Each structure stands twice: as structure tokens, then as C-alpha cells.
Amino acid sequence: MxxxxxxxxxxxxxxxxxxxxxxxxxxxxxxxxxxxxxxxxxxxxxxxxxxxxxxxxxxxxxxxxxxxxxxxxxxxxxxxxxxxxxxxxxxxxxxxxxxxxxxxxxxxxxxxxxxxxxxxxxxxxxxxxxxxxxxxxxxxxxxxxxxxxxxxxxxxxxxxxxxxxxxxxxxxxxxxxxxxxxxxDMQASSGQLRGANEAIVAEGVEAGVLETATDLALYGTQTRPLPKLLEYATDVRIPGISNDQSGAVRFLDGLDIDLREDGEWRRWADLDAAEKQTVASALLQRAVSRGVPAEKIDGLVGTSYHLAAESIGTELRDASEFSTLLNATARYERADVGLAVCLGDRDGALERARSLLRSHRRNLSEGIDLVTNEGVTPAENLQWFHAGDRIRETIVGIVAGMALGNAGIDRDRPIVAFAAKRDEADAVKVSARGTHALVRRGLDLGAVLGEAARAVDGDGGGHDVAAGATVPAGREGDFIEHADRLIGDQLDA
Incomplete structure (x- = not known):
């Protein structure tokens, strides 16, 4: 077959x-x-x-x-x-x-x-x-x-x-x-899964284990209260709502629908189709009125992927939230917990995973604050920071990607992050993140990190938009010089 x-x-x-x-x-x-x-x-x-x-x-x-x-x-x-x-x-x-x-x-x-x-x-x-x-x-x-x-x-x-x-x-x-x-693995970052992934989605839908729909493309639709869902939705920044808790609440309170139940804010997953349409339309209108570019507004809508067997309102229902839960396990030396959840353990393993997720979110938040507050060092074709032991090597790449576009961090240049390796005192972890817009211009971080790492007696590789490497401690400056030149060659080609 x-x-x-x-x-x-x-x-x-x-x-x-x-x-x-x-x-x-x-x-x-x-x-x-x-x-x-x-x-x-x-x-x-x-x-x-x-x-x-x-x-x-x-x-x-x-x-x-x-x-x-x-x-x-x-x-x-x-x-x-x-x-x-x-x-x-x-x-x-x-x-x-x-x-x-x-x-x-x-x-x-x-x-x-x-x-x-x-x-x-x-x-x-x-x-x-x-x-x-x-x-x-x-x-x-x-x-x-x-x-x-x-x-x-x-x-x-x-x-x-x-x-x-x-x-x-x-x-x-x-x-x-x-x-x-x-x-x-960020393969739906354009709004939906494409290519060979589509064939797998079709089989999942046919088998009754997946449900897809055109939906609001924000993280946390299953678990976040509506104000938090909008406040933390920073991929498409809407003035007066994104990163603005009181602004998000005022926006929702201004809609002619009841978005609270027993005094508590409802979640996106709790809304019926008509309520979702009302919120989404108002959000799009607000984005237009505040001058958000049309291509960014398009990013507010995408395809959702829901696991049909999982309960509505849980992290496991939505593919994006499920994947974040998994990242919170193995990256903290508990791969066994993540695997058990994937294999159906909905008792002890799931509760342990949720506990790890809470810690993971705190660590990510602290890491993003660290990078945003201390800033990055610009080179000609990239920007970089060295976290030392202040950000775990297993999450420094996630932090770098999430920090892109924050104050002082340019989305038009790849970001390279260094972190100390816990089990190798003489080695440093390198993670790099770009954007799909840069990839369309020729960026291939996997090739860059592989070649630059080998030039300093390390090793690396990965994908065009995200890659990693290990280099000898003390050779970070040489690595940046090689990577900066290679990225420049790619983007100028």
C-alpha cells in the first residue's frame, strides 16, 4: 500500500x-x-x-x-x-x-x-x-x-x-x-498544516479522531479565560487589547453578549457559533480601525485541529495546547510523563504534566522578560544573546522564538541564543529562530548552524526556520561571525 x-x-x-x-x-x-x-x-x-x-x-x-x-x-x-x-x-x-x-x-x-x-x-x-x-x-x-x-x-x-x-x-x-x-513543530504557523500533513489530517478526520474548523487562530482557546486569550495574543498585535489586561476586558464588556458565567469569564471553547462570530467580527473590526496591516489581520483566522476523543476545555483537546503540555515534560527530564499522556494516561501522568506545564510557563515568562529587558546584541544579519545558566538549554530556543518582535528585538533578522549545557561544562547550547518571511527570502538556519558549528569544532543542524547546535565554550564569538556571514550570503542570493 x-x-x-x-x-x-x-x-x-x-x-x-x-x-x-x-x-x-x-x-x-x-x-x-x-x-x-x-x-x-x-x-x-x-x-x-x-x-x-x-x-x-x-x-x-x-x-x-x-x-x-x-x-x-x-x-x-x-x-x-x-x-x-x-x-x-x-x-x-x-x-x-x-x-x-x-x-x-x-x-x-x-x-x-x-x-x-x-x-x-x-x-x-x-x-x-x-x-x-x-x-x-x-x-x-x-x-x-x-x-x-x-x-x-x-x-x-x-x-x-x-x-x-x-x-x-x-x-x-x-x-x-x-x-x-x-x-x-510549528508546521501550522502559516495558519494551517500543508503538504503531506494534509493527507494525514484527512485520514484522522476520516477515522473520527480529528476535527478541523476555520477558527480564531489564537493560542489557548480551550483553557484560557477570554480576557487572557486576547491579552496574550501577541502574534498579531492589536493596540488596546494585546498586552493590555484592562483593554481586553473593556473590549469584551463592550460586546452585546454574555461572556461571563457565575461571575467567571467563559473560554472560547465555551462559546456557541453565533457568540464566536460576534467576538471574532468585533476583533477584526478593532484591528482594522487601529491600523493593523491586512496581512497581519489575516493571521487572526486559521484552521483549528481538535482531538475528538478529548474533553472540550482541556489542554488535550487542541493540538497546539497539547503540544505545549508535552514540551513541558521532556524538556524537564520527564519524557516518561509526556509519553504516558500520549498513550492515554489521564490520571497521574496528566496531573504531573499539568504541574510541569505551570512551571514551564513561569520559566518561559521569566526567560522572555530577561531577553526583553537586557536586549540582544545586533550583528549585520542576525541578533544574539547569551543566557548562560539563567535559561535552561532545553527551552532557550522557545524563549528566543517567543521574544522575536518584542521591544528592541527585530523580527526581520534571525535570533541566535546561547545557553550553558548542564551536563557539559566545556560546551554551549546554541538555538536559532527565524520567521517564514525570512525563509521565503532564502534563510536556512539548519544549513547555517551546521556549517558555522563545524567551523568552530562543534556540530549542529535542523530546519530552515529553527535549528540548534553545540559549540565549545569560548567559541561563541567565532560562531557568530561565521553564522552572520552565512546568513548574509543566503539573504543576498
Missing amino acids: AGPVPELGSRATACATRLADADRVLLASHIDADGLTSAAVAASALERAAIPFEVVFEKQLDEAAVARIGAADYETVWFTDFGSGQLDVIDASADECGFTPVIADHHQPADVDAEYHCNPLLEGLDGASELSGAGTTYLVARALADEIDRAPATDAMTDGGTVAATARADNRDLAALAVVGAVG
Whole structure:
């Protein structure tokens, strides 16, 4: 079967055939939301195929991490949401330790052939915007279902029925997690998922696990009270509402609908269609009257992706909020919690994840305040800051991206962030973020960070709009010089 993305059908099938022949599998995955959902999709597929497996997570797939994986003594290792860029290291370890690597990734591949390698970039698809790590893993999971003879499945996500049972049997129900991964990897930042992602969305809708709609494109529609939803909506800044608590309240109080219940503000998810239309229309009118550019106003509306089996008004209902919850787990050394939530734990794991999310939000807020208050150092083609140990290495990239456009931080130049690595005193974490407008002008941060890091005896890579690296402590200045020149070359081309 070609699967939902025919271009990758043969690669997904080759990977699935190798997994189906394995006695047991070591599943190794990245720690962000895309990595966690990739692991959950893979774990679900292996469990349903009755293939024994163990899961490990890594912050980055360097030589030390690959050595640990190789020493685990598994004949088959399935790498999800990383591995393509480290094929040379993996191949060397595989030869030494005697394991076969299976890779489902969407990052820039190294120039090394691999027999079991599914990556959209190998077939001309954009791994930064068209297919995530979780989406690529989903394609392998779909193919794996075809490789395994199974008894009729029982449904665990809906009230049962032929459609739901069939979706579980062929792994189409895992499309919901694949979409959470794509959204968490910022692939819906243009307002909706595109490219190969659309085919996965269609399968999720058909399977009854996803619901889509044209909606207000603001973060927090499920959980934030309406004034907070508007106050914190800063991607499209509306004077008198964005970053203005009293202004947001006055705006809502001026509408001719009851937006409070028992004295408490309702959430966007609590409103009916007519109420949503009233608020959205008024918000658009306010934006026009305050001179917000038309292209920015268009960004107030997008496609929402809701997980049909999750309760309305919870973080798990909305793909964007779900992905943020996941980021709050693995980035604080609790990948096991995020994985458990993805696999259906709605008791202890979910409560622990929510606790971690509260801490995560505080850390992000403090980090953004730090960057905004202290400012950035401008270079000719980029801007940068060094957080040292004041911002965790696992979230400094998120902070950098969220700070773009704040006072004194230019959205027209990529931002590069440095942070101390907790487990390597002689190394520094580098994260870089750009905008899709800069990518359209030629920016490719993955290429920049890879080349600039290697020039200072480090290593890096990633996507065009977001990338990361590790460089030796003390070489940050040299790194910036290389990166600044490379970005200038890209944008001037």
C-alpha cells in the first residue's frame, strides 16, 4: 500500500518490513513535542504488532548518545524524529555493536546511504513545513499495520463501531498524535498544516479522531479565560487589547453578549457559533480601525485541529495546547510523563504534566522578560544573546522564538541564543529562530548552524526556520561571525 503520502510509500514499507521481522526493538526518540508524539505513534504501532520494545529519549543524538543506544544490545533500533543527520555516527556504531538502524525523521540527512530510512527530504518534500517527525513515523506505523496479521481490533478511543475499529487496526487513529507533533513543530504557523500533513489530517478526520474548523487562530482557546486569550495574543498585535489586561476586558464588556458565567469569564471553547462570530467580527473590526496591516489581520483566522476523543476545555483537546503540555515534560527530564499522556494516561501522568506545564510557563515568562529587558546584541544579519545558566538549554530556543518582535528585538533578522549545557561544562547550547518571511527570502538556519558549528569544532543542524547546535565554550564569538556571514550570503542570493 502506498499510504497517505505515496512519495514515501516504498521507504515506509521497507522500514516496516524490517521492524516486523524484529524479535524486539529499541525505540529512541527526541524530547520535544514532535519527538514525544513520534515515540507514542511508534510505541502504539509496535505494541499492536506484538513486537516487544523499550523506549529511550535523548536531548541530542551525538556520539555519546549513539554509543549508549548501541550498548543496549538490541538487534533493531528505531530512531524517530532524529537520526537522519547523524547517519555516519549511527552507521559506525551499528557496525561496531551489531544493530540495524531504522530511521523515521524529517531533518536534513547526512550524505550517507541507509537501507531503512524514511525522510520527506529524500523525496523532495519539505521536512520543515510539510511533514514532521511524528508524521514520518505515522507513515511507517501505517505500513507496519499492513505487515502484521492481527485479530480484529477493539476500539479504545470512541464508542466503538466499524470505522473506529478499522482505524485502530490499520493505525489511522494515530493520525491525531501525528498532527499534534506537526503543530508542535510549528508546521501550522502559516495558519494551517500543508503538504503531506494534509493527507494525514484527512485520514484522522476520516477515522473520527480529528476535527478541523476555520477558527480564531489564537493560542489557548480551550483553557484560557477570554480576557487572557486576547491579552496574550501577541502574534498579531492589536493596540488596546494585546498586552493590555484592562483593554481586553473593556473590549469584551463592550460586546452585546454574555461572556461571563457565575461571575467567571467563559473560554472560547465555551462559546456557541453565533457568540464566536460576534467576538471574532468585533476583533477584526478593532484591528482594522487601529491600523493593523491586512496581512497581519489575516493571521487572526486559521484552521483549528481538535482531538475528538478529548474533553472540550482541556489542554488535550487542541493540538497546539497539547503540544505545549508535552514540551513541558521532556524538556524537564520527564519524557516518561509526556509519553504516558500520549498513550492515554489521564490520571497521574496528566496531573504531573499539568504541574510541569505551570512551571514551564513561569520559566518561559521569566526567560522572555530577561531577553526583553537586557536586549540582544545586533550583528549585520542576525541578533544574539547569551543566557548562560539563567535559561535552561532545553527551552532557550522557545524563549528566543517567543521574544522575536518584542521591544528592541527585530523580527526581520534571525535570533541566535546561547545557553550553558548542564551536563557539559566545556560546551554551549546554541538555538536559532527565524520567521517564514525570512525563509521565503532564502534563510536556512539548519544549513547555517551546521556549517558555522563545524567551523568552530562543534556540530549542529535542523530546519530552515529553527535549528540548534553545540559549540565549545569560548567559541561563541567565532560562531557568530561565521553564522552572520552565512546568513548574509543566503539573504543576498
